[in-house]
Amino acid sequence: MDLDLHFINRIRQQAKTLKKSTALRHKENGEWRDISWEDFQQRIDALSLALLSNGIGVQDKIGIFAHNMPNWTISDIATLQIRAVTVPIYATNTAKQAGFIINDSDMKILFVGDQEQYDQISEIIDQCPNLEKIVVMKDNVELHNQPIAYHWEDFIKTNAEKWQSEFTQRLENKCLEDLFTIIYTSGTTGEPKGVMLDYANLAHQLKAHDLALPTVGRNDVSLSFLPFSHIFERAWIAYMLHRGTISCYLENTNEVRTALTELQPTLMCAVPRLYEKIYAAVLDKVQKAPPHRRAIFNWAIGVGRKHFDAISTQQNISPLLHLQYQLANKLVLSKLRSLLGGRIRMMPCGGAKLEPTIGLFFHSIGINIKLGYGMTETTATVSCWSEQGFNPNSIGTLMPNVEVKIGENNEILVRGGMVMRGYYKKPEETAQSFTPDGFLKTGDAGEIDAQGNLYITDRIKELMKTSNGKYIAPQYIEGKIGKDRFIEQVAVIADAKKYVSALIVPCFEALEEYAMQLNIKYQDRLELIKHSEIIRLFEKRLSELQKELAQFEQIQKFTLLPQAFSTAMEEITPTLKLRRKVILQRYREQIDAMYS
Numbered sequence: 001m002d003l004d005l006h007f008i009n010r011i012r013q014q015a016k017t018l019k020k021s022t023a024l025r026h027k028e029n030g031e032w033r034d035i036s037w038e039d040f041q042q043r044i045d046a047l048s049l050a051l052l053s054n055g056i057g058v059q060d061k062i063g064i065f066a067h068n069m070p071n072w073t074i075s076d077i078a079t080l081q082i083r084a085v086t087v088p089i090y091a092t093n094t095a096k097q098a099g100f101i102i103n104d105s106d107m108k109i110l111f112v113g114d115q116e117q118y119d120q121i122s123e124i125i126d127q128c129p130n131l132e133k134i135v136v137m138k139d140n141v142e143l144h145n146q147p148i149a150y151h152w153e154d155f156i157k158t159n160a161e162k163w164q165s166e167f168t169q170r171l172e173n174k175c176l177e178d179l180f181t182i183i184y185t186s187g188t189t190g191e192p193k194g195v196m197l198d199y200a201n202l203a204h205q206l207k208a209h210d211l212a213l214p215t216v217g218r219n220d221v222s223l224s225f226l227p228f229s230h231i232f233e234r235a236w237i238a239y240m241l242h243r244g245t246i247s248c249y250l251e252n253t254n255e256v257r258t259a260l261t262e263l264q265p266t267l268m269c270a271v272p273r274l275y276e277k278i279y280a281a282v283l284d285k286v287q288k289a290p291p292h293r294r295a296i297f298n299w300a301i302g303v304g305r306k307h308f309d310a311i312s313t314q315q316n317i318s319p320l321l322h323l324q325y326q327l328a329n330k331l332v333l334s335k336l337r338s339l340l341g342g343r344i345r346m347m348p349c350g351g352a353k354l355e356p357t358i359g360l361f362f363h364s365i366g367i368n369i370k371l372g373y374g375m376t377e378t379t380a381t382v383s384c385w386s387e388q389g390f391n392p393n394s395i396g397t398l399m400p401n402v403e404v405k406i407g408e409n410n411e412i413l414v415r416g417g418m419v420m421r422g423y424y425k426k427p428e429e430t431a432q433s434f435t436p437d438g439f440l441k442t443g444d445a446g447e448i449d450a451q452g453n454l455y456i457t458d459r460i461k462e463l464m465k466t467s468n469g470k471y472i473a474p475q476y477i478e479g480k481i482g483k484d485r486f487i488e489q490v491a492v493i494a495d496a497k498k499y500v501s502a503l504i505v506p507c508f509e510a511l512e513e514y515a516m517q518l519n520i521k522y523q524d525r526l527e528l529i530k531h532s533e534i535i536r537l538f539e540k541r542l543s544e545l546q547k548e549l550a551q552f553e554q555i556q557k558f559t560l561l562p563q564a565f566s567t568a569m570e571e572i573t574p575t576l577k578l579r580r581k582v583i584l585q586r587y588r589e590q591i592d593a594m595y596s
Helices: 007-018 037-053 070-081 095-104 115-127 160-173 199-212 231-243 253-263 272-288 291-312 319-340 356-364 427-432 474-482 508-517 525-529 532-545 580-586 588-595
Strands: 022-028 031-036 061-065 085-089 107-112 133-136 149-151 179-184 194-198 221-224 246-249 347-349 369-375 380-384 402-406 411-416 440-448 454-459 487-493 500-506 555-560
Touching (some): 007 022, 007 037, 007 070, 022 037, 022 070, 037 070, 061 115, 070 085, 070 246, 095 107, 095 115, 107 115, 115 133, 179 231, 194 199, 199 231, 221 231, 221 253, 231 246, 231 369, 272 291, 272 356, 291 319, 291 356, 356 369, 380 402, 402 440, 454 474, 474 487, 474 532, 487 580, 500 508, 500 588, 508 525, 508 532, 532 555, 555 588, 580 588
Parallel strands (some): 022 246, 061 107, 085 179, 133 149
Antiparallel strands (some): 022 031, 179 194, 369 380, 402 411, 411 440, 487 500
């Protein structure tokens, strides 16, 4: 593959070409500030030289344990420029989880973001013998006299000239076979595994996305709020830098609504949960509206759907439909788009399957959601919804230069230049993950239709079998139930049971508002979820949500939980996937009660 697509060459070329143009935008003291390409490159180079002065060798491991901020990407690229390897850690990880990654990856230097992450590392620093230095990205973090900890500005003070020739040599010797990152998978079933990705994997994806998304460019503004420690946002930010777009960094994900209004981005990656929440909030508002406004809303969405269908299937838009769409857009659709800032033209979506009705709703209001499928092991995207004729029940058509076939147990098998090198220090697990002819086993069951649309039916390992011999796909059921505005999280129980049950975490914001309307009195959330009116509400809503499910798939009994599944309790992964074994053990008493 062409070395011009080596990621570091792309960054350095952009900095030379775009100079004073904005590379990054971030919030500082309540105001959005710009970092130019020239400044961006200078900061990266200064840190690269500091890393060299600290003895970092070729392919040594450097960690980043922080929320999204410019220094995250600066640390990442500075590491890559000297041919070292970036190992991200989720900012929400516990001390124990972070310690495992530090030790397993043989990490030498760790960059941390806030006091919270620094304090987590302080707990386990004695258990990390290979860790030589901790570099804190923010100067307001208290270091507590830790001898190996440094603030960012102190760390980068170095005799730059002394290391310049070594730096130049590292840049000249870079190659596509070098690893650029090791990303530890969430580990829903066991301990995390380090996925080794090289520059050839990344170059493949840059080229594939150039072919699949040719309109992305310098006029775009992209908002990043998903964690860079996950391959989805990390690969996306790499692509944004490759294309020269303005990348906006949101450190606090609770501020996404404000940021959308202030920045008015044209692009933003999101997970299905964001769309589910917006969809549920819109429908709730509509249900409370007077009949004439409900009628106008439904008419406008219907017109938007016809307009989208015509474009999607490349049919001519009739003059009547054109006029209707202009009116629908003025009255309803443009107002709905303004919820996302008003300028969004494309939103990559990944991490889980999106309920088809929600996907169609957003396309009907004029927001081009690109639902995609991929894994850490495939450097993100394998397939995504195309511009024309996609099926909303699918996970899209294949990206350029990707091979997919359906193997044993309907497993989706993938081969191509974006597939990982393997798992770090785990040759047996690596070998088990590939077929003899070099296809990666995804662990997902699926199928491909005649039009080339790829479908996921479920995770092979997560299929549950009831005591009646019926197979249950829990994620499918959870997707149907989870779109309700009163439901925040749901865990389906069915394996070796006589019927399906569920643990449900309510969306307490919506539930408390409902309780206030009914004048329900309660002391705390535990008392609220035991109230007969609340139980009745969930029974009614589950009955409605499960109409499309077969009788044996339907949830027969449920238990409402007073608090959410959390990463701190290891009940969910940082990518919000359920750790079912942990949940089954922790809530055994509640589960047993549903079957007694």
